[in-house]
Amino acid sequence: MSAFAYRNGILHAEDLPLDRLIEEVGTPAFVYSRADLQAAYRRFAGALQDAGLDARICYAVKANPHLAVIRSFAELGAGADVVSEGELRRALAAGVPADRIVFAGVGKSDGEMALGLETGILQFNVESREELLRLDAVARGLGKTAPVALRVNPDVDAKTHAKITTGKSENKFGIDIRDIPELLQLAGGLPGLAIKGLAVHIGSQITQLEPFEAAFRRVAELFTEMRSAGHPLEHLDMGGGLGIAYQGESLPSVEDYAAVVRRTVGQLGVPLVFEPGRHLVGEAGLLLARVLFVKQGRSRRFLILDAAMNDLLRPALYDAWHEIQPLREAAPDATRQPFDVVGPVCESGDIFAAGRPLPEMAAGDALAFRSAGAYGATMASTYNSRLPAPEIMVSGSHYSIIRARPSHEQLMAQETLPDWL
Structure with a gap:
C-alpha cells in the first residue's frame, strides 16, 4: 500500500498533508516517503x-x-x-x-x-x-x-x-x-x-x-x-x-x-x-506543482504549471506516462475534461501529458506527478535558468528538506566572468 493517499480529501505523504507542505516549501518540489x-x-x-x-x-x-x-x-x-x-x-x-x-x-x-x-x-x-x-x-x-x-x-x-x-x-x-x-x-x-x-x-x-x-x-x-x-x-x-x-x-x-x-x-x-x-525508489516519490494558468486554445485546453521539463524530464525524453493527481480529491462524480499539461519552458517538448482527463482546475491549484522518485530530480537541470526543485523526505508526520531550493544568487555565484569582460 502506497504512503501517498487521500485523507479527508487531501493527498498525504504518510501522515503529512501535502497542502501544508507546499505552503511551507513551495513548488515545484520532490517528496519522498x-x-x-x-x-x-x-x-x-x-x-x-x-x-x-x-x-x-x-x-x-x-x-x-x-x-x-x-x-x-x-x-x-x-x-x-x-x-x-x-x-x-x-x-x-x-x-x-x-x-x-x-x-x-x-x-x-x-x-x-x-x-x-x-x-x-x-x-x-x-x-x-x-x-x-x-x-x-x-x-x-x-x-x-x-x-x-x-x-x-x-x-x-x-x-x-x-x-x-x-x-x-x-x-x-x-x-x-x-x-x-x-x-x-x-x-x-x-x-x-x-x-x-x-x-x-x-x-x-x-x-x-x-x-x-x-x-x-x-x-x-x-x-x-x-x-x-x-x-x-x-x-x-x-x-x-x-x-x-x-x-x-x-x-x-x-x-x-x-x-x-x-x-x-x-x-x-x-x-x-x-x-x-x-523498483525501489520510483513509486516512493512524487513531484508537486501548482497551476499558473488555465489557457483556452482554439481546440485544446492547457494547464500551464510552475514545474517543467527541467524538473521532470522523463515525459519529454521517453514520452513517459506519470499519473497526475490534484492535491484536493475530486468528487467521484466530478466531470473530467482533457487537458494538455505543460510547463513554462520555451520548448514545445515541455509537455507532461496530452489530452489527459482531469477534473476542473484553476490557477493556484496544486497537483502531484506520481512515481517520480526514480530519474526525476537526478535528471533535472537549470534550463531556462530555472531553479532546481527542492527534495523533501517524509517520515510519519515529519519532514526534512534534504536538498534546499537554491537562490538565483547562489547559482550565479558558481560562475566567473573573465577579467577581460
Whole structure:
C-alpha cells in the first residue's frame, strides 16, 4: 500500500498533508516517503530470501542519488551499484561499506578505476576488452588487484523503451556473449586482475519476465561452461531492471521475479548480486506543482504549471506516462475534461501529458506527478535558468528538506566572468 493517499480529501505523504507542505516549501518540489523506500527494499529482499537465494542487493544509485535515499537503504544492509566517481563518493558518504559497492558503466576513467581500487570495492563490472586491459594497467600501477566481473551482453530484447534497453547486440553495453571465453582467458593472464564472476543487465523498466528468463538462462549456461573450463568464477551479478506500474498496469510480482531467478540460476549454488534502482525508489516519490494558468486554445485546453521539463524530464525524453493527481480529491462524480499539461519552458517538448482527463482546475491549484522518485530530480537541470526543485523526505508526520531550493544568487555565484569582460 502506497504512503501517498487521500485523507479527508487531501493527498498525504504518510501522515503529512501535502497542502501544508507546499505552503511551507513551495513548488515545484520532490517528496519522498522513507516508509515506501524501505518497504520496497524489504519486499525485494524478502522475495529473494524466501526463494532460497544467496542474494546481495546493491541499490542502483543512478535512479536517485540523494544521500538520504542511499542511507535509507544502507540502514537495511544494502550495497550500491555506481557508474561514476560521484556516485561512488555518494555511496561511501551515505554509509555504504566499500566492499558492498559494484562499479559498473562502459566508460570508467583511470581516476575512477583508481578510486575504486583504493577504497576496496566489491567488484568492477568490465564491459570491453579495452577496459579490461586499462584496469589491469591501473591496478598494477597502484600495486593492487582489481576484482572483476565480465558483463555479458546476451543479445536479449528487454521489450522496454529503446533508450533504456542494454542487452541487445547493437547496444553499447557489455561484452558479446560469444567473446566471453576469449576474454576470460586473457584476463587470467593479467596480474592486476582477479576474475570473480559474470554480470548481466539487459535494461530498465522491464515489465515482462520472459526477457529476464532468456538472459538468465544464457548466462547460467555460460557460467557453467566457463567454470568447467577451469575459470574460478565465484558469483553472478544479475543486474536490475524490474519495472514499476506507472499507469496502474498489472505487472509481475517480485515473488514471480525471484522464482525466475531460482529456476534459471539457482542450481549454480553461488552468491548472487542484484542491482535494483527504479523498483525501489520510483513509486516512493512524487513531484508537486501548482497551476499558473488555465489557457483556452482554439481546440485544446492547457494547464500551464510552475514545474517543467527541467524538473521532470522523463515525459519529454521517453514520452513517459506519470499519473497526475490534484492535491484536493475530486468528487467521484466530478466531470473530467482533457487537458494538455505543460510547463513554462520555451520548448514545445515541455509537455507532461496530452489530452489527459482531469477534473476542473484553476490557477493556484496544486497537483502531484506520481512515481517520480526514480530519474526525476537526478535528471533535472537549470534550463531556462530555472531553479532546481527542492527534495523533501517524509517520515510519519515529519519532514526534512534534504536538498534546499537554491537562490538565483547562489547559482550565479558558481560562475566567473573573465577579467577581460
